Amino acid sequence: MAENPIIEVRGLSKHFEARQHLFRKSSTGAGVLKAVDDVSFRIPKGHSLGIAGESGCGKTTTAKMLLKLYEPTSGSFLFNGKDITHLRAKEELKQFRKQAQLMFQNPFEALNPRFTIFRSLLEPLIVHDIGTKEERAAFIKQALEQVNLIPAENFFEKYPHQMSGGQLQRVVLARALIVDPIFLVADEPVSMLDVSVRAGVLNLMKTLTERLQLTTVYISHDLSLISYMCEQTAIMYLGKVVEIGDTMSVLQKPKHPYTQALLAAVPSPDPDEEPEEVLIKNHVPSPINMPNGCHFQDRCPYTEAICREKTPELRQAETGQIVACHMVTPFFDRKAEREEHVI
Amino acid sequence: TSETQTQPKSTDTPKTEPADAKSREIRTLQILSRPQASAPDEYERANLIAGAMKELGINAEIKAMPYEQQSDIVWYKRDEWDMTGWQMAARPERLDPDEFVYNLFHSSTAKDGYNFIGYNNPEYDKIAEQQRITVDREERKNLIFKAQELIASDVAYLFNVHPKLKYVYNHQVFDPNSVVEMAGMGIRNIWTYLNAAPIGQQKNMVLNSNDSVQALNPFYISGSFDSWVTELIWDRLMRIDKDGLPKPWAAESVTWKTDTQIEIKLRANMKWHDGKPVTAEDVKFSYEAPLTGEVPMYKPFVEIIDKIDIKDPLTLEFTLKRPWAAFETASLSKLNLVPKHIWGPIIEDLKNKPENAESYQEKTPIGSGPFKYENWKFKEEVVLSANTEHFSPPKIEKWIMREIPNTEASLGMIENGEINFLAVFPGDGQLLQQKVEASPNLTMVTTTDLGFQFFAMNHRRPPFNDVAFRRALAAAVDRDMMAQVVYKGFAEPGDSVISPALPIWKNPSLPYPSGGVEEAKKILQEAGYEWDAAGKLLYPAGKKEELGK
Amino acid sequence: MSLLEVNDLKIYYKTSRGISKAVDGVSFAVDQGRSLGLVGESGCGKSTLVKGIIRVLAGNGVIAGGSVNFDGNDLTKMAESHIRQVRWKDLSLIPQAAMDSLNPVYPVIDSFLEILMLKGKLSRADAIQRAQELFTMVGLDTKRLRYYPHEFSGGMKQRAMIALALALSPKLVIADEPVTALDVIVQNQVLRVLKNLKKELGLTLVMITHDISVVAETCDDVAVMYAGKIIELGPVSRVLKHSMHPYTMGLANAFPNLKKTESTLISIEGSPPDLVDPPKGCRFAARCPFQIEACAHEEPSLVSVGDRHFAACHRLDEIAVLQAKAKEVDTWRKIPS
Amino acid sequence: MGNRSKFIWSRLAQMVLTLWIIATILFFIFRLMPGNPLVAYIDPTFTKEQQDILMAQFGLDKPLWMQYLIYLANLVQGELGDSFKFRAPVMEVIWGVLPNTLYLMLFSFVIAYLVGILGGVLLAWKRKTRFETIGIIATLFTRSAPQMWVGMIVLVIFSFHLNWFPSGGASATGVVYASEWEKLTSLSFLKHLFLPSLTAAIYLMGLPLLLMRSNMLDVMGESYVEVARMRGLSEQRIMLKYAARNAALPVVTAMAVGIGYALGGNVVIEMVFSWPGLGRLLVNAVSASDYALAQGAFILSAAVMVIMNFVADILYSFLDPRVTFGKGR
Amino acid sequence: MNTDVRMEQRPVQVAYRKAGFLAVLGKNLAGAFRFLKNDPFSMTGAVIYLFFILIALFAPLLAPYDPHEMIKHNGKLAFNQPPSAEHWLGTTNMGRDIFSQLVYGAKPAMMVGLTAAFFVVVVGTLVGLFAGYYKGRVDGVLMRVTDIAFGIPFEPFVIVLVAFLGPSVWNIVLAMGLLLWRDTARVIRSQVLTVRERSFVEAAKISGASDLRILFVQVAPNILPLSFLYGSLAMGWAILTEAAVSFLGFGDPAMMSWGFMLNDAYASQALSREAYWWIIPPGIFIMLTVMAGFYIGRGSEEILYPRLKNQ
Numbered sequence A: 001m002a003e004n005p006i007i008e009v010r011g012l013s014k015h016f017e018a019r020q021h022l023f024r025k026s027s028t029g030a031g032v033l034k035a036v037d038d039v040s041f042r043i044p045k046g047h048s049l050g051i052a053g054e055s056g057c058g059k060t061t062t063a064k065m066l067l068k069l070y071e072p073t074s075g076s077f078l079f080n081g082k083d084i085t086h087l088r089a090k091e092e093l094k095q096f097r098k099q100a101q102l103m104f105q106n107p108f109e110a111l112n113p114r115f116t117i118f119r120s121l122l123e124p125l126i127v128h129d130i131g132t133k134e135e136r137a138a139f140i141k142q143a144l145e146q147v148n149l150i151p152a153e154n155f156f157e158k159y160p161h162q163m164s165g166g167q168l169q170r171v172v173l174a175r176a177l178i179v180d181p182i183f184l185v186a187d188e189p190v191s192m193l194d195v196s197v198r199a200g201v202l203n204l205m206k207t208l209t210e211r212l213q214l215t216t217v218y219i220s221h222d223l224s225l226i227s228y229m230c231e232q233t234a235i236m237y238l239g240k241v242v243e244i245g246d247t248m249s250v251l252q253k254p255k256h257p258y259t260q261a262l263l264a265a266v267p268s269p270d271p272d273e274e275p276e277e278v279l280i281k282n283h284v285p286s287p288i289n290m291p292n293g294c295h296f297q298d299r300c301p302y303t304e305a306i307c308r309e310k311t312p313e314l315r316q317a318e319t320g321q322i323v324a325c326h327m328v329t330p331f332f333d334r335k336a337e338r339e340e341h342v343i
Numbered sequence B: 001t002s003e004t005q006t007q008p009k010s011t012d013t014p015k016t017e018p019a020d021a022k023s024r025e026i027r028t029l030q031i032l033s034r035p036q037a038s039a040p041d042e043y044e045r046a047n048l049i050a051g052a053m054k055e056l057g058i059n060a061e062i063k064a065m066p067y068e069q070q071s072d073i074v075w076y077k078r079d080e081w082d083m084t085g086w087q088m089a090a091r092p093e094r095l096d097p098d099e100f101v102y103n104l105f106h107s108s109t110a111k112d113g114y115n116f117i118g119y120n121n122p123e124y125d126k127i128a129e130q131q132r133i134t135v136d137r138e139e140r141k142n143l144i145f146k147a148q149e150l151i152a153s154d155v156a157y158l159f160n161v162h163p164k165l166k167y168v169y170n171h172q173v174f175d176p177n178s179v180v181e182m183a184g185m186g187i188r189n190i191w192t193y194l195n196a197a198p199i200g201q202q203k204n205m206v207l208n209s210n211d212s213v214q215a216l217n218p219f220y221i222s223g224s225f226d227s228w229v230t231e232l233i234w235d236r237l238m239r240i241d242k243d244g245l246p247k248p249w250a251a252e253s254v255t256w257k258t259d260t261q262i263e264i265k266l267r268a269n270m271k272w273h274d275g276k277p278v279t280a281e282d283v284k285f286s287y288e289a290p291l292t293g294e295v296p297m298y299k300p301f302v303e304i305i306d307k308i309d310i311k312d313p314l315t316l317e318f319t320l321k322r323p324w325a326a327f328e329t330a331s332l333s334k335l336n337l338v339p340k341h342i343w344g345p346i347i348e349d350l351k352n353k354p355e356n357a358e359s360y361q362e363k364t365p366i367g368s369g370p371f372k373y374e375n376w377k378f379k380e381e382v383v384l385s386a387n388t389e390h391f392s393p394p395k396i397e398k399w400i401m402r403e404i405p406n407t408e409a410s411l412g413m414i415e416n417g418e419i420n421f422l423a424v425f426p427g428d429g430q431l432l433q434q435k436v437e438a439s440p441n442l443t444m445v446t447t448t449d450l451g452f453q454f455f456a457m458n459h460r461r462p463p464f465n466d467v468a469f470r471r472a473l474a475a476a477v478d479r480d481m482m483a484q485v486v487y488k489g490f491a492e493p494g495d496s497v498i499s500p501a502l503p504i505w506k507n508p509s510l511p512y513p514s515g516g517v518e519e520a521k522k523i524l525q526e527a528g529y530e531w532d533a534a535g536k537l538l539y540p541a542g543k544k545e546e547l548g549k
Numbered sequence C: 001m002s003l004l005e006v007n008d009l010k011i012y013y014k015t016s017r018g019i020s021k022a023v024d025g026v027s028f029a030v031d032q033g034r035s036l037g038l039v040g041e042s043g044c045g046k047s048t049l050v051k052g053i054i055r056v057l058a059g060n061g062v063i064a065g066g067s068v069n070f071d072g073n074d075l076t077k078m079a080e081s082h083i084r085q086v087r088w089k090d091l092s093l094i095p096q097a098a099m100d101s102l103n104p105v106y107p108v109i110d111s112f113l114e115i116l117m118l119k120g121k122l123s124r125a126d127a128i129q130r131a132q133e134l135f136t137m138v139g140l141d142t143k144r145l146r147y148y149p150h151e152f153s154g155g156m157k158q159r160a161m162i163a164l165a166l167a168l169s170p171k172l173v174i175a176d177e178p179v180t181a182l183d184v185i186v187q188n189q190v191l192r193v194l195k196n197l198k199k200e201l202g203l204t205l206v207m208i209t210h211d212i213s214v215v216a217e218t219c220d221d222v223a224v225m226y227a228g229k230i231i232e233l234g235p236v237s238r239v240l241k242h243s244m245h246p247y248t249m250g251l252a253n254a255f256p257n258l259k260k261t262e263s264t265l266i267s268i269e270g271s272p273p274d275l276v277d278p279p280k281g282c283r284f285a286a287r288c289p290f291q292i293e294a295c296a297h298e299e300p301s302l303v304s305v306g307d308r309h310f311a312a313c314h315r316l317d318e319i320a321v322l323q324a325k326a327k328e329v330d331t332w333r334k335i336p337s
Numbered sequence D: 001m002g003n004r005s006k007f008i009w010s011r012l013a014q015m016v017l018t019l020w021i022i023a024t025i026l027f028f029i030f031r032l033m034p035g036n037p038l039v040a041y042i043d044p045t046f047t048k049e050q051q052d053i054l055m056a057q058f059g060l061d062k063p064l065w066m067q068y069l070i071y072l073a074n075l076v077q078g079e080l081g082d083s084f085k086f087r088a089p090v091m092e093v094i095w096g097v098l099p100n101t102l103y104l105m106l107f108s109f110v111i112a113y114l115v116g117i118l119g120g121v122l123l124a125w126k127r128k129t130r131f132e133t134i135g136i137i138a139t140l141f142t143r144s145a146p147q148m149w150v151g152m153i154v155l156v157i158f159s160f161h162l163n164w165f166p167s168g169g170a171s172a173t174g175v176v177y178a179s180e181w182e183k184l185t186s187l188s189f190l191k192h193l194f195l196p197s198l199t200a201a202i203y204l205m206g207l208p209l210l211l212m213r214s215n216m217l218d219v220m221g222e223s224y225v226e227v228a229r230m231r232g233l234s235e236q237r238i239m240l241k242y243a244a245r246n247a248a249l250p251v252v253t254a255m256a257v258g259i260g261y262a263l264g265g266n267v268v269i270e271m272v273f274s275w276p277g278l279g280r281l282l283v284n285a286v287s288a289s290d291y292a293l294a295q296g297a298f299i300l301s302a303a304v305m306v307i308m309n310f311v312a313d314i315l316y317s318f319l320d321p322r323v324t325f326g327k328g329r
Numbered sequence E: 001m002n003t004d005v006r007m008e009q010r011p012v013q014v015a016y017r018k019a020g021f022l023a024v025l026g027k028n029l030a031g032a033f034r035f036l037k038n039d040p041f042s043m044t045g046a047v048i049y050l051f052f053i054l055i056a057l058f059a060p061l062l063a064p065y066d067p068h069e070m071i072k073h074n075g076k077l078a079f080n081q082p083p084s085a086e087h088w089l090g091t092t093n094m095g096r097d098i099f100s101q102l103v104y105g106a107k108p109a110m111m112v113g114l115t116a117a118f119f120v121v122v123v124g125t126l127v128g129l130f131a132g133y134y135k136g137r138v139d140g141v142l143m144r145v146t147d148i149a150f151g152i153p154f155e156p157f158v159i160v161l162v163a164f165l166g167p168s169v170w171n172i173v174l175a176m177g178l179l180l181w182r183d184t185a186r187v188i189r190s191q192v193l194t195v196r197e198r199s200f201v202e203a204a205k206i207s208g209a210s211d212l213r214i215l216f217v218q219v220a221p222n223i224l225p226l227s228f229l230y231g232s233l234a235m236g237w238a239i240l241t242e243a244a245v246s247f248l249g250f251g252d253p254a255m256m257s258w259g260f261m262l263n264d265a266y267a268s269q270a271l272s273r274e275a276y277w278w279i280i281p282p283g284i285f286i287m288l289t290v291m292a293g294f295y296i297g298r299g300s301e302e303i304l305y306p307r308l309k310n311q
């Protein structure tokens, strides 16, 4: 691919120590929880990547590492070609913070309940020393108008609890955009919103990110939303990326049995459509102390001996996307190297 | 700190002030006192004294502090304090004037002994030494009188009062005629315990204490309540009689062969509480054990003894290194007779250990006294039972001392009969009297205390190093008012270390200054003191404040 | 006669700001063996409605009118002691927060035993047996009966609650948002469990959700609620395919469809009215792109628009035009935010 | 398992560390005070030799660091040194009063927590009624009243005026009990125990009562209580098995911590009622400058508190299956 | 929507930044008191405090006598007098006016209460904030220190310290200050632990704010009301403790505090004398001030013992 990626992630992992009860034998036991395990991808400038997967598969953890809220256990993270995995220097970190922003799942939580909207939007300006007093007011006004909160002045002195979820989510977006980021991560940005307003926020995000040429990572368990928002899609399962590629290929011609199941499980708003059979067994196993081999082995309808022995490598499928499954015939034999997981 | 309300009277002070007034100003004097909470009377007296000083134009400030802090300063920082509240408590051996007269004022004890005020008068020293070795009572009395005169005219102490001891007993329980009053000690004494005759169902004497019994140990002088118990369990060769004079007790006779030789005949058939006989060996052991170093507190009382010879199983001869007038009181009436068969091995054992006999607590203390140990519930009560085999058996069956730290409660308990002898009452005498008068069962007996309350002045420091200043202060302090206000009449104004309760030793006419503020001012003026325009007292010309800031 | 008939039910909350008319004249019926989906925006009164039906409202909630006929009895008039018998035995409700619906300090089996022994009058052994059956029925490992609720995943808890709801074989099960907050695969599993039970046990089901896809997949009928009122009611395929109310149309536009990626999502701007002081006319008027004069002061009533299909709109007569217009993005843009 | 025992071990290690630091602070507070620690016990008329003997007897003749090491070594063996005042091992002196403190504490806790928990449930049950308002205000009264004051009033009424209970002490005059059990079950002892316990309980019960009430209100809003109601369970059952059971968790913890506090002795009450307990012992020791004893009593109370804090944690996790330990979430 | 929001070159203004910080802090402090307005209980508590603060301030005007003065009528000491027009609450056994003492007693109560509360709020909040926010080692150390504070028996500690440092109110306050912050710290910490998990804190981090800024600008305002609540409770504890310590005889003799009055009454056998006018009023006043704290805290004892869930 011609364009240099803004985001490049190589073998990123995050492990947690599991907790347990003092007296009772817990169902999980002690051990290491591999929330994210060896994840790699690249996102070129202006592109958007959707990450989907079941609850607890490590989506949020990945997002947090992308925003340097978590220090990865291993692997590296390149931003604009620069390795910033272990970036500590204050100024540089601040610079990064200005360029990478997050949009939160729960807008009711994302704003300080004791701050007015104006105050919340002012905070990043103060932190980054942007503008004079008058200019700042203008910036905030602009930012609110940009997210369709018009007339902006009406919202200045409001507190979060005085606003609706849809409005708040827009404020959250405005706050993310007010520092002119080049990279935006949206972690389930609309899952807390009502259906009727959800579309509004999504459309707004879509147009703004396109107009501002933002590189985005969009996290959701809702594949239909991802298909609506993103060019590329990564499917995660228990800390690992199992399938990644163009949204079209991944969602229309899924190769990994997990992706297939996931797609089959999405209910259709069309009452006449026959629901598909979801070929998946059991529950998500405990992410603590995973067995050898493929993480999906216990639920997969196609499991064979090799799945229990060897962790499948990511390989390119004939449809273009990259898949981690022993059962998918590789498009060409060469093992897809991490650096090559370009999308 | 606290200030009194009275303003200095400037009417009779000179309007013109001396030119060098500034340098002659007397610093603010500090009066140490225990806090009102723990010693209300001392604190109130300090207030009254500070008030009197203010009237003389002297700034005084009361510093309240716990007793430990106060004593640390008074004992160990002997030149750092000005005035302090203090008291001398009544103890039987203090019925002999020696301790007060010698220890408190002899210059030899000024450095690290009892003479913490730093009183130094060679003439007095001589008298104090003389009375110690004057065995003849009349002769000694003159010396004691003279000593008191000197103390009074020098105003060695700022005497306040001899409080009145207030005891209450239940006359439905004890025959009033059988209750014995002891000079300077009141009715709470061993003679009452021995003599009190129960007249009803209640055969026990139940009295109160307001602090814990610390130990029941014949070799350890601990708290005063401990001594109430120990003197009952352990006999002594002599005991102080109700007239304040020692009389033979376990000894049948005490005969002074010479000024330094005393022959002691033991009573026959005395037995320890464990049934073993009391022998001369035991007596000798009792007097020699302190010399081993394992009984440090009793050592001072036996050091004077040169040797003890056993003449026969019931006769001993004590030889003193030099004559000592107070020997009967301070030694023969003081040391407990201890069974050698019990304590001998203990003392031997202790010789190799850091501890000494003071820390040894017998499970069941064994003495030969009129009461036997029965039970001790820590912080609750001590129970003794009558030793019917004693040569002077008590009439009560049991002697029980209950620890009741709460004064209100002790009052309530004597009223409702939970106790029948109020042995300690630090509270308001007037109230006690009202309660007793309102009760058909109770009788109150008050006695002027052997001990006394005073304020010590530090003779090492100006202005107290000036007799005139001390005399003026003494004149200004209204001791009658103290007795009336602070003690609600339950005290007698004091002017001597010897209590009026001891007429044999007390000098009735002492030259202790009085006359109030007017008289005080006169004394000061005569001594050259002056006042500045604001009415503040100034040192006499040529003297300046050296300790001020 | 229907198993459950709700007639003009009104449920109000006393709040510091005044009376909040959370449910304001709702009528519907559920026949034996059928399933009704209740959809609507957050806060439109769905939970209030079902809680009102079995009278477990919060302290400040009152039933202000109407009746609830269940199995021939009016639940609103029933004595408390009597309705206590009905609860769970004849009618069980899986509440919205099923995740936190089990007493956290007892193992899950205790909840089953309590119900089965106390209300079902089973012996302990029978109760355990029955609990195991129920667990198997919803696809849970019977070993898990001894676990504590917090040791269950969200989907498992939801299934356990379903099992518990079925413990006494009630005639009607009401499930309040049984799959919200579950991810797709688990959601799919839970819905499958419900569907199977419906098929096998002939369960009558009322299911609340705000996801019309869920309704489309699971229910026979659907009622669309808006601001305390039902604005459209009918068989699922009719309501979703031939929506008669602008709100329902809007709702359909707002749903992304995985199979039709080219379509744009359209949102309904604005937010529902304040229930303490609802507008006089149609409650949706302020957000409706087809609003006319009458909408502002006259409340439309729920009228039949065909085969068991009802809707409440003043412009039902021009419905074909509206339906066409509703598909256009610009139609919905005109509404001021 | 690993994590679990690691937690317990690390908590134990923490406890030891905490105690060590407290002991050290205490040691230096007592030693670094100006003046001779034995000031109240060394009569200035003692000869130098006598003073030295005394200093040696209490180990005060050695250099400070050595005293400290000896002190620590003794502490590890449960040795608290000798009381200056009683000339007896501190441990022995403390043992003499500890049972009484225990009885007073247990009795008052039983009263307080019974009344408190029941009262809390009742207040929560009757919420938004006048009963509740009055109940809360009354409870706040009991919680705000100075204990000595309540004690005095109780004393005047029940002892001085009505003469129902003795006015002080722990046992009747001259009674000797064959065993602690006989003492505990004797009417006379219980009579002595009653007033001080009552006074302590009046103060203590406020905490469980208010805590229980507000927890109840919290829990009653929880989904599982609502659902229990949906299940048609009886109101009593819901209140007790659902609401109260869950609401009691923090109360139990509070009680464990409270016992820790209380074992130090309730100084004021022991003072007013002449109760021979640890608190009074400590105050007496402090005012009598019996540092060894004060230090010992203090360390002991501290140890009990530290242990009870630990017990509270463990108890909580025992009672609440949801509590987890470790570093993660 | 059609404005381009690219804002590239923005001048830096440091001064404004600082002013903004202070302004926010000030506003938040004001916000912390806002809860008073909405809660009749808290309001009652605040009114009681105000009442006593006024009494404390105007004591010399309100009290007819100096509280230490031994009053003489016609040269005779007026002691142990029952209430009369002259002495509304009678006199003590030393002839001091009880009413005047009561009035003067408000000052030390308020002084002790407020300073102790201040100590508790400041130290407890800071410790709680840092421990909760920084977690890890900082938390470890601070919480160990808190554990130590929790291991020290409170009343005995105050007594020991006061016995050593001398009987002054300030020493009592110091002793309380050294320990009482512990509850506040623990509660604030657990509160901070939850607040710091809320996304707006993450949002602030993502916006590049420094830890200290997040701590004081974002987190602190959310826990301040709790701190004030604790302050009000601490005030009650402080007053009760001062009373108890005074009662035990370790009080400041120069301060006419209510606890001291109770001690005086008790030591002077006011009970046996049935001088209720001497015993009851100081008790009531102590009770009222302490209760005021509880009222402000709305009796929320549960905040004293937060569930240990998240420790």
Ligand SMILES: Nc1ncnc2c1ncn2[C@@H]1O[C@H](COP(=O)(O)OP(=O)(O)OP(=O)(O)O)[C@@H](O)[C@H]1O
Pocket (backbone or CB within 6 Å): A016, A017, A033, A034, A035, A036, A053, A054, A055, A056, A057, A058, A059, A060, A061, A062, A221, A287, D328, D329
């Ligand atoms: N701070 C943490 N400490 C311990 N475990 C964590 C932590 N954060 C996340 N986990 C665990 O890591 C795993 C992945 O969590 P993550 O939040 O990334 O999942 P997710 O895909 O975002 O899930 P959801 O869809 O529910 O938001 C989960 O098992 C979670 O419990």
Ligand SMILES: Nc1ncnc2c1ncn2[C@@H]1O[C@H](COP(=O)(O)OP(=O)(O)OP(=O)(O)O)[C@@H](O)[C@H]1O
Pocket (backbone or CB within 6 Å): C013, C014, C015, C020, C022, C040, C041, C042, C043, C044, C045, C046, C047, C048, C049, C058, C059, C060, C061, C096, C210, C275
């Ligand atoms: N106890 C209550 N007191 C006052 N108002 C209440 C109460 N419970 C609910 N409400 C209000 O009543 C309305 C309906 O609430 P309800 O919970 O029934 O909505 P819902 O449709 O179930 O919403 P959701 O989809 O969010 O669960 C809302 O406006 C809500 O704020």
Ligand SMILES: [Mg+2]
Pocket (backbone or CB within 6 Å): A059, A060, A061, A187
């Ligand atoms: Mg997530």
Ligand SMILES: [Mg+2]
Pocket (backbone or CB within 6 Å): C046, C047, C048, C096, C176
């Ligand atoms: Mg709901």
